[in-house]
Amino acid sequence: MSKLFQSVLLGSVILPALLIVAGGMLGLGASSFAQYLATQIVIACLVGVALVMIVGYARVIMLATGAMMAIGAYGSAMLMLHLGVPYLLTLPICILSGLVAGFVLAVPSTRFKGHHLAMATIVFQFLVVIGIREAGDWTGGALGLRVPNVDVFGISAYQDGPWMFFVAIACALAIGSLGVLLGARFGKTLKAISDAEVAADAYGVDLVRFKIAAFAISSAYLALAGALLAPGVRVLDPESFGIHLSIVTLGYPIVGGMGSLWGGIIGGGVLRTLPEALRFLGQYQELWIALLAIAVMMINPGGILGIARSVLPASRQQAKDVVSAAPVHGAQPAASPAPASAEDAIRVTAGVKAYDGLVAVDHVDLVVKAGEIHGLIGPNGAGKTTLFNAISGFTPFDSGTIALFGRQVGNEPSRTRIKHSVTRTFQHVAVFGQLSCLDNVIIGLGRNGVTDALAASVGEVAGTAGARDAARKALDALREVGLENLAYEPARRLSLGNQRRLEIARAIVSRPRLILLDEPVSGVAREEEHRIAELLAHLNRQHGITMLLIEHNIAFVRRLAHSMSVMAAGRIIASGDPEQTIARPEVRRQYFGEAHVEHSA
Amino acid sequence: MTQFLLLSLGGLRIGAIYALAAIGLVVIHKATRAVNFAHGAFIMLGAYGGFLGVERWGLPYWQVYILVPLGVGLLAAAFEYLVLRRMRTADAFSLVIVTVFAGTLGSEAIRIVFESETLAVAPVLSGRPIILGPLILTLETLWIIAGAIVCGLAGIYVFSRAGMGRAMRAMSANLRGAQLCGYSVDVVYAQAWFLGGLLAGLAGLFAAPRLGVSPELAIATIVPAFVAAIIGGFDSLKGAVLGGLILGLLETYTAAFLPPAFKNAFTFLLLLVVLLFMPDGLFPERKARRV
Numbered sequence: 096m097s098k099l100f101q102s103v104l105l106g107s108v109i110l111p112a113l114l115i116v117a118g119g120m121l122g123l124g125a126s127s128f129a130q131y132l133a134t135q136i137v138i139a140c141l142v143g144v145a146l147v148m149i150v151g152y153a154r155v156i157m158l159a160t161g162a163m164m165a166i167g168a169y170g171s172a173m174l175m176l177h178l179g180v181p182y183l184l185t186l187p188i189c190i191l192s193g194l195v196a197g198f199v200l201a202v203p204s205t206r207f208k209g210h211h212l213a214m215a216t217i218v219f220q221f222l223v224v225i226g227i228r229e230a231g232d233w234t235g236g237a238l239g240l241r242v243p244n245v246d247v248f249g250i251s252a253y254q255d256g257p258w259m260f261f262v263a264i265a266c267a268l269a270i271g272s273l274g275v276l277l278g279a280r281f282g283k284t285l286k287a288i289s290d291a292e293v294a295a296d297a298y299g300v301d302l303v304r305f306k307i308a309a310f311a312i313s314s315a316y317l318a319l320a321g322a323l324l325a326p327g328v329r330v331l332d333p334e335s336f337g338i339h340l341s342i343v344t345l346g347y348p349i350v351g352g353m354g355s356l357w358g359g360i361i362g363g364g365v366l367r368t369l370p371e372a373l374r375f376l377g378q379y380q381e382l383w384i385a386l387l388a389i390a391v392m393m394i395n396p397g398g399i400l401g402i403a404r405s406v407l408p409a410s411r412q413q414a415k416d417v418v419s420a421a422p423v424h425g426a427q428p429a430a431s432p433a434p435a436s437a438e439d440a441i442r443v444t445a446g447v448k449a450y451d452g453l454v455a456v457d458h459v460d461l462v463v464k465a466g467e468i469h470g471l472i473g474p475n476g477a478g479k480t481t482l483f484n485a486i487s488g489f490t491p492f493d494s495g496t497i498a499l500f501g502r503q504v505g506n507e508p509s510r511t512r513i514k515h516s517v518t519r520t521f522q523h524v525a526v527f528g529q530l531s532c533l534d535n536v537i538i539g540l541g542r543n544g545v546t547d548a549l550a551a552s553v554g555e556v557a558g559t560a561g562a563r564d565a566a567r568k569a570l571d572a573l574r575e576v577g578l579e580n581l582a583y584e585p586a587r588r589l590s591l592g593n594q595r596r597l598e599i600a601r602a603i604v605s606r607p608r609l610i611l612l613d614e615p616v617s618g619v620a621r622e623e624e625h626r627i628a629e630l631l632a633h634l635n636r637q638h639g640i641t642m643l644l645i646e647h648n649i650a651f652v653r654r655l656a657h658s659m660s661v662m663a664a665g666r667i668i669a670s671g672d673p674e675q676t677i678a679r680p681e682v683r684r685q686y687f688g689e690a691h692v693e694h695s696a
Numbered sequence: 697m698t699q700f701l702l703l704s705l706g707g708l709r710i711g712a713i714y715a716l717a718a719i720g721l722v723v724i725h726k727a728t729r730a731v732n733f734a735h736g737a738f739i740m741l742g743a744y745g746g747f748l749g750v751e752r753w754g755l756p757y758w759q760v761y762i763l764v765p766l767g768v769g770l771l772a773a774a775f776e777y778l779v780l781r782r783m784r785t786a787d788a789f790s791l792v793i794v795t796v797f798a799g800t801l802g803s804e805a806i807r808i809v810f811e812s813e814t815l816a817v818a819p820v821l822s823g824r825p826i827i828l829g830p831l832i833l834t835l836e837t838l839w840i841i842a843g844a845i846v847c848g849l850a851g852i853y854v855f856s857r858a859g860m861g862r863a864m865r866a867m868s869a870n871l872r873g874a875q876l877c878g879y880s881v882d883v884v885y886a887q888a889w890f891l892g893g894l895l896a897g898l899a900g901l902f903a904a905p906r907l908g909v910s911p912e913l914a915i916a917t918i919v920p921a922f923v924a925a926i927i928g929g930f931d932s933l934k935g936a937v938l939g940g941l942i943l944g945l946l947e948t949y950t951a952a953f954l955p956p957a958f959k960n961a962f963t964f965l966l967l968l969v970v971l972l973f974m975p976d977g978l979f980p981e982r983k984a985r986r987v
Contacts, residue, residue: 203968213796214967215971229957342796382800382808384800388793392790393779
């Protein structure tokens with residue numbers, strides 16, 4: 096498990112920071128213009144990484160970058176000019192202003208999806224520039240604002256070399272801290288959201304809050320980048336922070352690669368260097384950045400980084416050779432229920448859910464006793480999924496009540512189910528494809544608040560006991576389902592059967608009392624179906640986990656379940672012992688379409 | 697009162713252009729699910745086409761009004777065929793990004809080719825204004841209001857009634873189903889982009905004498921087009937017409953009665969208000985149930 100922390104520490108914190116500082120050192124002997132340029136490039140790297148968080152990880156089309164940088168640049172200059180605040184002290188104030196601005200933009204805007212959200216950022220961009228132009232008394236308006244000379248530890252912003260060195264160190268610190276957030280829990284949770292929103296939600300991730308947090312943090316770093324930029328450019332002009340800057344910088348993460356902070360560094364570095372290195376490109380900057388961005392989106396959305404990775408020989412080839420070895424749990428299916436407690440795990444009373452007059456669930460009562468595996472079958476359109484979604488919190492009932500382990504859950508949202516010790520799997524597998532199996536399961540632990548994730552990010556890099564404990568629990572769960580050999584593989588590379596196992600590992604790692612299983616063997620091979628049945632029976636016996644199982648596969652339910660219910664046309668038409676229930680004539684008629692059972696019975 | 701009526705006429709004039717712009721945006725979105733952030737650039741290209749045709753080449757207006765929309769429409773169809781067709785499996789996020797950069801590409805290319813600042817195009821009709829009591833109605837105003845709205849309604853008619861429109865609507869409702877019924881996605885999407893581009897080119901022609909011809913026209917028109925589309929519900933064509941007219945009127949009234957600082961910010965603030973308080977607009981289409 097030290098592997099995990101080492102890779103985060105090296106790949107996301109130490110290396111980029113060293114690279115940037117080393118670049119600064121190298122530039123010390125260069126010409127004054129080259130040093131000025133190096134300062135600009137380093138800041139572009141920081142902007143690129145900040146945008147990787149919001150564009151690449153949170154999947155927001157951010158077109159307010161110029162505005163956020165303006166808030167930092169103008170904020171810093173105005174604090175120095177009007178209030179005499181020393182430059183170094185303006186930096187934390189600017190970071191805070193960026194945080195607040197990001198928050199103000201995000202709280203209303205994250206309610207919108209996709210293009211509406213992109214438009215909201217454009218609106219913010221224009222309003223900030225219009226504000227700067229109109230508030231000429233403080234900002235210099237359209238004429239521009241002269242930034243006072245800055246003196247930091249004897250370094251003046253007018254000395255290009257030393258100033259470049261100062262900016263490089265500041266950017267290295269900033270990129271390093273962004274690396275902690277991106278490479279560890281916080282960034283992984285953002286990736287989990289973009290991979291499978293429903294699953295993230297089911298494990299307690301508040302999608303909106305994470306998006307707002309990504310917005311605010313990213314904006315804070317953009318404001319810092321603006322504040323670092325201001326003293327070097329000497330005169331601030333509202334137009335230079337306009338929509339054009341936002342579009343050019345949006346190209347940074349896209350061209351560089353949106354999947355890790357390296358993409359931001361490469362994108363910012365390359366796109367800011369190219370026009371200077373190839374002077375004839377200079378005046379066409381926006382033109383070819385636009386061309387590059389379109390080409391990347393068409394050819395390889397992974398950007399320069401993705402292209403490099405696909406060309407270079409894969410370093411982790413051995414992982415492919417490892418085949419999961421399913422542990423042997425004994426071939427015995429759960430013949431008798433696990434020790435039952437007096438409590439009911441699920442008690443649905445008079446549940447009703449209608450869609451435009453179609454009553455999908457019609458006054459249903461359902462009781463699942465703690466400790467048992469309860470199968471729920473029924474023909475298509477019987478209302479199974481609606482009932483399941485109500486129990487898992489995704490679509491609340493119109494009327495009726497649901498109690499889990501004796502506690503009414505009412506209309507609590509799905510993400511709070513895990514607090515009631517209830518987890519679920521998905522009919523269409525919803526693993527977090529970009530994350531390793533281990534990280535998939537760690538998210539299953541359910542401690543996924545924004546502040547938890549931020550703290551856990553630091554914890555993972557520092558290798559605290561809490562982070563090690565989470566990784567150990569996750570590995571235990573992976574071992575239990577037979578995937579420990581694949582712990583560090585990205586989940587998207589797993590076979591469907593193994594992805595279903597991974598979902599089970601994610602569902603059990605928090606030691607829940609109840610698991611809701613939505614067709615856990617649909618689409619898997621016969622042999623794998625038997626193994627998953629054994630696995631579920633074993634988990635039920637071993638940990639006393641109650642299970643509600645929706646399935647079309649009657650043999651699977653008959654083999655596994657201690658009791659079952661049959662739904663048809665929104666009602667439960669029979670329930671009880673599996674064998675007896677399946678044998679009942681009304682069930683056979685409804686489910687198997689046997690019209691002649693009366694004669695044969 | 698006269699003042700108010702004159703203002704309203706001005707509002708309708710700019711509103712008709714916004715409506716035409718918004719209809720194109722909605723046509724493309726309705727048929728292909730893509731939100732075209734390059735629409736402003738298409739409009740700008742239409743305006744430049746008008747400048748080239750009228751001022752540089754001295755073509756008669758009726759030829760310009762035929763050639764330019766066709767040209768912009770073909771360009772839009774080519775964009776769909778060369779770029780978007782290769783991204784059929786991409787998510788909405790990638791599509792929006794590509795159209796954002798395609799728009800940038802358009803305005804930057806124009807900036808390089810036409811180095812000068814804002815260019816002017818003579819109005820189509822410059823005859824004696826019609827005097828209606830205290831009201832002075834220039835022929836130009838009449839031409840824009842009537843012409844833009846007639847063009848917009850014709851576009852709506854093609855989309856809603858003709859076979860092309862049926863295919864587009866079928867595809868936006870159920871892509872696989874429409875394909876199985878023999879509609880070709882590539883053809884229909886290219887048609888939709890053609891129609892959208894054509895309307896954008898027309899909007900650019902109508903806008904050119906009023907708003908001036910410059911690369912900034914791209915941004916100056918995409919935001920109002922978007923606002924008009926959202927007011928209308930984003931998927932409703934008649935909503936886009938009404939949205940454009942409402943926006944034009946509101947903008948003109950605020951410009952007359954409020955300080956100039958507010959005027960610049962108005963459209964943006966209105967967009968924010970509409971997004972926040974009526975994200976489904978005036979004519980919400982029935983939303984598919986979330987699974």
